[in-house]
Amino acid sequence: MADEEDPLSQFDISKEETDKLVSEVIRFILFKFHQSSGTPIKREDLTQIVTKNYRQRNLATHVINEAKKKLSNVFGYDLKELQRARASSNGQSSRLPLSQSSVDSKSYVLVSELPLEVFRKHVVDETTSPMTGFTFVVLAIVQLAGGKIPEETLWHHLKRMGLHESDEHNPVFGNNKQTLETLVQQRYLQKEKVSGPEGNTLFYDLAERALDPQVSEKVKDYISQILKNDVAVVELDD
Numbered sequence: 067m068a069d070e071e072d073p074l075s076q077f078d079i080s081k082e083e084t085d086k087l088v089s090e091v092i093r094f095i096l097f098k099f100h101q102s103s104g105t106p107i108k109r110e111d112l113t114q115i116v117t118k119n120y121r122q123r124n125l126a127t128h129v130i131n132e133a134k135k136k137l138s139n140v141f142g143y144d145l146k147e148l149q150r151a152r153a154s155s156n157g158q159s160s161r162l163p164l165s166q167s168s169v170d171s172k173s174y175v176l177v178s179e180l181p182l183e184v185f186r187k188h189v190v191d192e193t194t195s196p197m198t199g200f201t202f203v204v205l206a207i208v209q210l211a212g213g214k215i216p217e218e219t220l221w222h223h224l225k226r227m228g229l230h231e232s233d234e235h236n237p238v239f240g241n242n243k244q245t246l247e248t249l250v251q252q253r254y255l256q257k258e259k260v261s262g263p264e265g266n267t268l269f270y271d272l273a274e275r276a277l278d279p280q281v282s283e284k285v286k287d288y289i290s291q292i293l294k295n296d297v298a299v300v301e302l303d304d
Contacts, residue, residue: 077122084129090115091133095145099176105251106148106173106275137176144177148253148274173253175275196238197245203227204249205276205285206292217268220246254281 077084091112098107109130116126134145207223208215221231229242239245249255256273259266275281 077120077125077128079120079122079125084132087116087120087129088132088136091129092136092141095133095137095174095176096141102251104175106175106253109147109172109174112174138179142179144179145174146177146278148173148175148278175253177280197248200239200245201249201254202285202288204246205254205272205281206289208255208270208272208276209282209285209289214269214271217270220270 094112094115095107098111099105112130112133113126116129130145137143137145204220204224207220211219224242225231229236229239231243234241234243236242236245246255250257250270250273252275253273254276255270258269258271260269276285
């Protein structure tokens with residue numbers, strides 16, 4: 067019993083108060099994640115839920131860790147901290163990141179721990195399927211380009227699929243350019259300007275979520291499947 071009370075004794079806070087804070091953090095995470103279409107949740111936002119009324123050192127960390135455990139045990143979600151995006155090499159060109167502020171602060175995303183077949187049957191929203199497909203297509207294009215691609219080249223490939231940068235009324239996505247920007251907000255991609263002899267060029271790099279092993283392996287499988295299908299088509303044509 068003493069071991070159970072030790073973590074709270076250092077904060078001089080009751081279990082009831084702690085449980086209430088944990089519940090508030092969980093509600094915020096679930097609401098924010100679904101409201102913002104998967105955009106990462108900043109740690110500072112979770113910390114403020116605790117620090118607005120409590121000033122105990124390390125209490126926010128304890129509450130967030132408890133929320134992480136409950137999200138896993140009760141809801142089947144892993145509150146996964148995003149790792150800092152890998153800097154891409156670029157020769158002698160100077161790089162000017164456009165989204166540095168979102169990389170500097172810690173942030174989290176929710177990742178389902180449910181078996182894939184259970185997740186697809188009971189959790190997946192069919193209305194999100196087109197966005198999932200778009201995400202994998204874009205990540206595959208960037209991956210095949212070596213993890214970094216000029217904006218003009220990316221849109222060149224997307225246009226071949228009928229997705230034009232200037233289209234603001236796509237029947238599925240609405241504004242195509244804004245849909246691509248959503249992947250930046252969700253930290254699948256990051257944008258940077260590269261200065262060169264001919265001026266600045268906008269590039270897209272793979273960001274934290276795309277570099278996560280779980281996602282990158284799925285993208286590789288997706289690419290492999292496409293290549294197999296292309297080979298099959300060629301064989302049929304022959």
